[in-house]
Amino acid sequence: KDTYQITLLPGDGIGPEIMSSCKDVLGALQKRCGFTLEMKEALIGGVAIDEAGDPFPDESLEQCLKSDSVLLSCIGGYKVNYNTLPYIAALLPLPIYSLINIHTLICYMIVQWDSNPRELRPETGLLKMRKSMGLFANLRPAKVLSQLIDASTLKREVVEGVDVMVVRELTGDVYFGTPKGIDVVDGKRVGYNNMIYDETEIERIARVAGDVASKRGGKLCSVDKANVLDVSQLWRDVVTDVITKDFPDVELSHMYVDNAAMQLIRWPKQFDTMVTGNIFGDILSDEASMLVGSLGMLPSASIGESGPGVFEPCHGSAPDIAGQDKANPLALILSAAMMLRYDLDRAEEADILEKAVEAVLDQGLRTADIKQEGDGCKLVGCIEMGKAVADIVATIDM
Ligand code: NAD
Ligand code: IPM
């Protein structure tokens, strides 16, 4: 096969910027390798709420399901509603400015998806996509590149050589449990969510983790809170059963999540593969990104039993730098490499992308998030970084 249907989900915030850089890179890769990615965009997140009234419209789901694979940037955050500018300008001559404070005005201009009801929030679209596509396993590799050792806030000897894979369960846990809500009980508001896993959900993620661990260093650390939570006790029991029965060569250990958060910073080289639930995995993988130097470097693969996977950076829409050509596109480019490897069975092309990312760092190019004071490297924007990777992809010796 040499033609693939790829759905691109640019999403919100820095999403469209990093997707544009990634498309440059994939363009160069196709030219070099003589295969075709038929890329078509679809809506998800805040932009889907604005344009289709749904954070993950049915048309987007259908398009994703009939693709060979899906590449997602990120969703969420806020955006400026420029439509309000004329009204504000019209009000300018009026003396009411002494009455309204500037903060109120800015809030009026910014569309806060965050104040929408839950079903109309960008994050709900992302969760709907993961659930409806059956993407129960999220692989988040935190591999320290030698070029970026000094970009980490941790000491060189702590991070050098770190290579951890966090296998995060993605369609269960407190994210999807019911009952949930905010009610009034005895005159007080009460908020609640339910942390819940059934044994089949734990079994299947344990299998993925066992498989991943057996192909890596052979060590698996399952992270839970079994000293307090019943759901974690079940997690521990089921993971132990699956690994001891079906993966006898994998060395299994268990760790409480609070200790794991500390050990990841204290001595991360003790870890090879980690497996954990949805919320603990969300938190620990962001933590692991600082071993690598930046959240802007961390890719991920969201996969299910069958059908297309979704390949997405671990980071969000970075509203603080959106629209300023400051975003690091490398997490998305590395996610595209994971897509080539896992979904398209194009390991050679994946290698080219990964090698090109290292080469661009060797050249000293750095976006702001991985730039260190006085390290003699060149600060570049998202566009320049994407172009540089594309140039290398076109020419690099393999
Ligand atoms: P974030 O990941 O967007 O940003 C955290 C920090 O990391 C910010 O300072 C940001 O500038 C920086 N950062 C992130 N990605 C970067 C990149 N590629 N290059 C350079 N710097 C980068 O997290 P947040 O600020 O907590 O959340 C912002 C929004 O993103 C929220 O709406 C949240 O729900 C959403 N979010 C979405 C996803 C996703 O789409 N998968 C993941 C996390 C958060
Ligand atoms: C991530 C994000 C999402 C999550 C949010 C935006 C729903 O933080 O992909 O890591 O919590 O899974």
Ligand code: MN
């Ligand atoms: Mn997250």
